[in-house]
Amino acid sequence: MKNVHRLIIWSLLALFAAFFLLPFYVMLATSLKDMSEIRGGSLLSLPAGLNFAAWGKAWSTACTGTDCGGLQPYFWNSMTMIIPAVLISTTLGALNGYVLTKWRFKGSELFFSLMLFGVFMPLQVVLLPMSQVLGWIGLSDSVWGLVCVHVLMGLASTTLFFRNYYLGLPDELVKAAMLDGAGFFRIFWRIVLPLSTPILVVTVIWQFTNIWNDFLFGVVFSGADSKPITVGLNNLANTSSSVKEYNVDMAAAMIAALPTLFVYVVAGKYFVRGLTAGAVKG
Amino acid sequence: MASPSAAARLDHWLPRIVLAPSFILSFLFIYGLIAWNGYLSVSASRLLPNYEFVGFQQYATLFANERWMVALKNLAIFSTLFIGFSMAVGLLLAILLDQKIRVEGVLRTVYLYPMALSFIVTGTAWKWILNPGLGLEHLMHQWGFENFTFDWLVNPDYAIYTVVIAGVWQSAGFVMALFLAGLRGIDDSIIKAAQIDGATLPQVYWRIIIPSMRPVFFSTLMVLAHIAIKSFDLVMALTAGGPGFATDVPATFMYTHAFTRGQIGLGAASATVMLATVAAIVVPYLYSELRSQRR
Numbered sequence: 001m002k003n004v005h006r007l008i009i010w011s012l013l014a015l016f017a018a019f020f021l022l023p024f025y026v027m028l029a030t031s032l033k034d035m036s037e038i039r040g041g042s043l044l045s046l047p048a049g050l051n052f053a054a055w056g057k058a059w060s061t062a063c064t065g066t067d068c069g070g071l072q073p074y075f076w077n078s079m080t081m082i083i084p085a086v087l088i089s090t091t092l093g094a095l096n097g098y099v100l101t102k103w104r105f106k107g108s109e110l111f112f113s114l115m116l117f118g119v120f121m122p123l124q125v126v127l128l129p130m131s132q133v134l135g136w137i138g139l140s141d142s143v144w145g146l147v148c149v150h151v152l153m154g155l156a157s158t159t160l161f162f163r164n165y166y167l168g169l170p171d172e173l174v175k176a177a178m179l180d181g182a183g184f185f186r187i188f189w190r191i192v193l194p195l196s197t198p199i200l201v202v203t204v205i206w207q208f209t210n211i212w213n214d215f216l217f218g219v220v221f222s223g224a225d226s227k228p229i230t231v232g233l234n235n236l237a238n239t240s241s242s243v244k245e246y247n248v249d250m251a252a253a254m255i256a257a258l259p260t261l262f263v264y265v266v267a268g269k270y271f272v273r274g275l276t277a278g279a280v281k282g
Numbered sequence: 283m284a285s286p287s288a289a290a291r292l293d294h295w296l297p298r299i300v301l302a303p304s305f306i307l308s309f310l311f312i313y314g315l316i317a318w319n320g321y322l323s324v325s326a327s328r329l330l331p332n333y334e335f336v337g338f339q340q341y342a343t344l345f346a347n348e349r350w351m352v353a354l355k356n357l358a359i360f361s362t363l364f365i366g367f368s369m370a371v372g373l374l375l376a377i378l379l380d381q382k383i384r385v386e387g388v389l390r391t392v393y394l395y396p397m398a399l400s401f402i403v404t405g406t407a408w409k410w411i412l413n414p415g416l417g418l419e420h421l422m423h424q425w426g427f428e429n430f431t432f433d434w435l436v437n438p439d440y441a442i443y444t445v446v447i448a449g450v451w452q453s454a455g456f457v458m459a460l461f462l463a464g465l466r467g468i469d470d471s472i473i474k475a476a477q478i479d480g481a482t483l484p485q486v487y488w489r490i491i492i493p494s495m496r497p498v499f500f501s502t503l504m505v506l507a508h509i510a511i512k513s514f515d516l517v518m519a520l521t522a523g524g525p526g527f528a529t530d531v532p533a534t535f536m537y538t539h540a541f542t543r544g545q546i547g548l549g550a551a552s553a554t555v556m557l558a559t560v561a562a563i564v565v566p567y568l569y570s571e572l573r574s575q576r577r
Contacts, residue, residue: 013378016371017392020455024395027407043411043421095300103297111305113572118312120564122512124536124553126311128546129318132331152311155304183289184296213400215515216533220541230402234519237406246410253406257399264398268391271398272459 031055031251038246054247058255062248064235071252073225074232078212081143081228085150086207092151093158093203094196098188100159101166102174112163118156126153127220134221141223149221150211157210158203161277165199166192198270205267206274209260229256316557322550329544340551350552353530356442360531361510363446364453368506369499371450372457377487379458380465390462393455401452405519408448409435438528441521445513445529448520453509457502464498465491504567511560532556 022044030038031054032047060070100108130149131140139145169192177187218228227235233256237249264271323341326334344350375393379386396404411417414433422430434440468491476486514533521529523538530538532552540549 009378009381009383012374013383013389016375017389020393020396020451023404023407023411023451026411030410038416042424043417092304096304099297099301105297108297108301111301113568114313115304115308116568116572117564118308120508120560120568121312121316122533122553122556122560124512124514124533125319125557126315127536127553128322128540128550129315130311133315152307155308156312159304178293184293184300209398213402213515215400215402215518216537219518220537230400230515233400233406234402237409237519238522246416249406250410253403257403260398260400261395264395265391268394272394275397275456276460276463 027250027253027257030247031058031254033247035245035247054245054251055255057245058236058248058252062236062245062252063239064232065239071229071232071236071255074227074229075255077143077222077226078229081146081150081226082208082211085147085154085211086204088147089151089154089158089207090200090203092155093160094162094193094200095188096155096159097162097164097166098192100163101169102171102187102192103184112159115156115159118153119160123153123216127216131221140221141226143222143226145221146217146226146228149217150207150214153217154207154210158207161199161203161206161274162196164277165196169195198273201267201270202274202277205263205270208263209271209274212260232256319550319553319557322546323554325547325550327546327550329546331546336547340547341555344548344551344555347548349527349530350532350535352527353532353535356529357511357531359442360445360449360513361507363443364449364510365503365506367446367450368453368457369502371454372502373461373492375454375458376461376465379462390455390459393458395455396452397456399452401513401515402519404448404452405516408444408451409520412444412447435521436525438525441525441529445517445520449510449513449516452516453506457506460498460502460505461495464495468494500567504563507563508560511556 026043029045029047030043032049032051033041034051034053037045037048058071059075060072061068062070064071064074100112134140134145134148139148173191174187177191182190212228213230214228215230215234218231219234222228222231233252236252321333322331324335324337325340326332326336379389383389412432412435414431414436419430419432422432434444472490472494473486476490481489512533513531514537517523517529517531517534518537523530523534532555536549536552536556539545539552
């Protein structure tokens, strides 16, 4: 009886594992085939060999709409955008969280409640006015415009992460340092920051994944030379050419997925902590 | 050297000064832009913003628009099925993994990795798998099921269900992680006591464990509803709202009208309706969360 139970549990778990893994397998296998193999073979068949031709094409010569430079420029756009956006939003979030927990003042809680709504707000509601504002300050259609938008819209989450983490640091640490004559920034730098490594990792990973995977801001606010990778991939996969090259599409999807997958594999624990912390707000 | 009183005064003001930029920017860019968008939605704006006040005319146009009604219907179908299936699969996986599985860590990683992908990647992959030409249908034919047809992706009546499939694939592992954390948070002694009283394992789950996870259910529901209302990328990558506008959802409707069809007023009105929907769900939730925290 017990063995039957175990068997059922195991087969269900295996079945779901297959359901989750198959699309990835199909993506990878298809990206390593050529078109004749795809037409002749089946969805699940193994590729004949390690043929990276489709990857090369997706990276440097595939057409996304009218230009045919592959995903390469989009990839670098995403990279140049993501580094300042993650750094700035994480730094501000850490400082905000520090003030909101260790230097509370009248009105700071209200500020936090108002900001929390920014985590949930449907972003559609800021798109139209934001594109006007970006036009005024001369940042529309640029990578820096995207950096600004991602910092502004990520601030609520990063502040939330740090605030919830710093709530768990004993206030006595700060009080004792104050008695010793340490000031605001010194306490932050010498005492709070060295204790923040886990939440820093969580926040950086969270912001990196979110910004890398963003499509909405990318498609609305970027110009011809500043489109991020998700927009590039979408254009590539939806370019209607006479022959649909599924292998190139899949290689492009893999290229767009690799950075975040890499982070997930290397630091999965922190990624999951960010997900659950983001879900159980407040 | 500053005198002690000057240093103390600095420490009094410094927290406010540090918080000020974030406060001002968030306030301007969240509430300021919401108000601005609200004003656009009662203006005569079309291709360019035009601040002539026209009352609720844009909303009247919106709700008389067939495409918008299709988008609302799709959102209802999608969110019901997406939330339902994600919760069911996530709960099942969490309970299965809770049975002292040796390779739990590996399986968790497998179930959760789609969450690290962009919806655009997910959409592109599923578009290839579900395409009637060389995808799943082709595979089933090769396996001898000659009459198998699976054309949901290009069938206007069924295309929205392909969005559900891809959405559940992406999010079920996330639900599992939340539920698993909830299951692990339950006091073992209650379960042991029930088992001594002769309760079977399914009874323990159904009567004791699941009811005590109500807060986790609630916050999961919130997050999923939120993902559903905001869903834009997945639809764009998988079906681009098509065939025709059969899989339009409010988010794609808003994008299309505001940014490619030059209907700014109408787009702003649809965004406001989305905001109102989210606010109706989220504000009571946030309020209760913040209150319970203060207690």
